[in-house]
Amino acid sequence: MRIALYGGSFNPLHLGHLSIAAYVLSKGLADEFSFLLNPHNPHKSRAELEDPQKRLSALREIVQEINIARRGAAGGPDAAGAPDAAGGAGGAGGAGRDLLSVNDVEFYLPEPLYTFETLEYLSARHRENEYLLVIGADNAAKIERWYKWRELVAKYKVLVYPRKGFDAEQICREYGLTYLPAPLVDISSTMIRKEPNKQEFIDYYLNRDYFCKVFDNIKIMVSYKELGLVNTREMFAKAVKGGYAIPAFNFNNMEQMQAIIQACVETKSPVILQVSAGARKYANQTILRYMAQGAVEYAKELGCNIPIVLHLDHGDSFELCKSCIEMGFSSVMIDGSHLSYEDNVALTKKVVDYAHQYDVTVEGELGVLAGVEDDVKAEHHTYTRPEEVEDFVKKTGVDSLAISIGTSHGAYKFKPGQKPEIRLDILHEIEKRIPGFPIVLHGSSSVPQDIVAEINKYGGALKDSIGIPENQLREAAKSAVCKINIDSDGRLAMTAAVRKVFVEHPEEFDPRKYLGPAREKLKELYIHKVLNVLGSNDKA
Numbered sequence: 001m002r003i004a005l006y007g008g009s010f011n012p013l014h015l016g017h018l019s020i021a022a023y024v025l026s027k028g029l030a031d032e033f034s035f036l037l038n039p040h041n042p043h044k045s046r047a048e049l050e051d052p053q054k055r056l057s058a059l060r061e062i063v064q065e066i067n068i069a070r071r072g073a074a075g076g077p078d079a080a081g082a083p084d085a086a087g088g089a090g091g092a093g094g095a096g097r098d099l100l101s102v103n104d105v106e107f108y109l110p111e112p113l114y115t116f117e118t119l120e121y122l123s124a125r126h127r128e129n130e131y132l133l134v135i136g137a138d139n140a141a142k143i144e145r146w147y148k149w150r151e152l153v154a155k156y157k158v159l160v161y162p163r164k165g166f167d168a169e170q171i172c173r174e175y176g177l178t179y180l181p182a183p184l185v186d187i188s189s190t191m192i193r194k195e196p197n198k199q200e201f202i203d204y205y206l207n208r209d210y211f212c213k214v215f216d217n218i219k220i221m222v223s224y225k226e227l228g229l230v231n232t233r234e235m236f237a238k239a240v241k242g243g244y245a246i247p248a249f250n251f252n253n254m255e256q257m258q259a260i261i262q263a264c265v266e267t268k269s270p271v272i273l274q275v276s277a278g279a280r281k282y283a284n285q286t287i288l289r290y291m292a293q294g295a296v297e298y299a300k301e302l303g304c305n306i307p308i309v310l311h312l313d314h315g316d317s318f319e320l321c322k323s324c325i326e327m328g329f330s331s332v333m334i335d336g337s338h339l340s341y342e343d344n345v346a347l348t349k350k351v352v353d354y355a356h357q358y359d360v361t362v363e364g365e366l367g368v369l370a371g372v373e374d375d376v377k378a379e380h381h382t383y384t385r386p387e388e389v390e391d392f393v394k395k396t397g398v399d400s401l402a403i404s405i406g407t408s409h410g411a412y413k414f415k416p417g418q419k420p421e422i423r424l425d426i427l428h429e430i431e432k433r434i435p436g437f438p439i440v441l442h443g444s445s446s447v448p449q450d451i452v453a454e455i456n457k458y459g460g461a462l463k464d465s466i467g468i469p470e471n472q473l474r475e476a477a478k479s480a481v482c483k484i485n486i487d488s489d490g491r492l493a494m495t496a497a498v499r500k501v502f503v504e505h506p507e508e509f510d511p512r513k514y515l516g517p518a519r520e521k522l523k524e525l526y527i528h529k530v531l532n533v534l535g536s537n538d539k540a
């Protein structure tokens, strides 16, 4: 969405306007901001400036510089591309696109110049924008005196920023306006008019260093589309139809990411790169985001542009999901399975409502899996109740649903003597209730016994770890199960490889000499999973 802010002829108020743009962009309320200026505004005397044209080009220069600095920081491929100063439709999602633009809109409306009519005029002629009206609380307090104020409020979003001596929040409640708790530059034309040395005052604030600082200090939302990632929607639809499942492999470091991408490129499989809250803490979310972006580029370099999703595993709060979406995740899981049914519905819906604004897909969960996975723990299974799924999906709007049918987290899924079995009957009952709806299986490692034996042979002490038989998972993948999470098996494979190196080469101390073989072993495992468990090969 591209938002326009009309500023009449250029006046010092644009200092505030820049802050507003920074705030609106940082909150993800818009992904582009256009300043519409009318340099030939006959009412320019209000701005009390000697040379509005000069001011306009100064603003243009600053905006240009901010865009170039941001493009440089983002490192987009067209970092040197020309800015869209002509006020075109604005390319959504392209890397390196400009966040800000300054556009001339020359028009003349007779006095008295009403805000409502100005907005009507602009929105009829420049339809590519959405229009915001941003006003101080002092002006909002007397909005009832504005020309056609009811129509104005009904038709345009009015944002109110704080002003000393006014209760902006109360005013917003009263008139149905939107409170904007923006850290605005507290400067107004009134202030400037009172200033004895106007020009000096303006020169001081209209300073590129000052604005570059304002924009540097805000976190601009990163869209996953800019990183080259995709959401799960199309991927899942194809998987359900095609009778296979997409691998969701967890990663925390570079070797894991490389193994995942190498395996999926070689088998031409779409893939979900999965990050748990624990991984986010361990690796740092900024690094993970750049690694996911790196994964996209790496896959291309390896010769196959496979669809890649960056997914949050077991998000436990709205705030965490929101933060991931702002950081470039294309899919999030909100796990409200430990809550009451009603609370799970409410939390999941809240995340879905937010995520869908940015075309990010959401996985919900019904039923509780036993086992331990990072911070997610449960003693016993609570199987998903098929009679709840239809209502849950309808009320929340989720894009996929994790269910509990006997899979469990961790390497100790079953005790010796227990027959590992997933309840395919519950799965089939769920499928009947929500035909074709994407289902997700967590805790679906198989704990390969040869790998466990290797770990124990080289000094490990893994006791009685048993997983889900791969043939049962393959069976599930043929149904509406379209995402299978595999984490523990990867951990086991890496551990086996590292232990082997340490036992066979105790003199080794170069991390590449043990992480390298660990990466190889992991890649082998993932290729095996894609070909024999998920069936997602050649589906990229």
Ligand SMILES: [Zn+2]
Pocket (backbone or CB within 6 Å): 314, 373, 409, 442, 443, 485
């Ligand atoms: Zn899980």
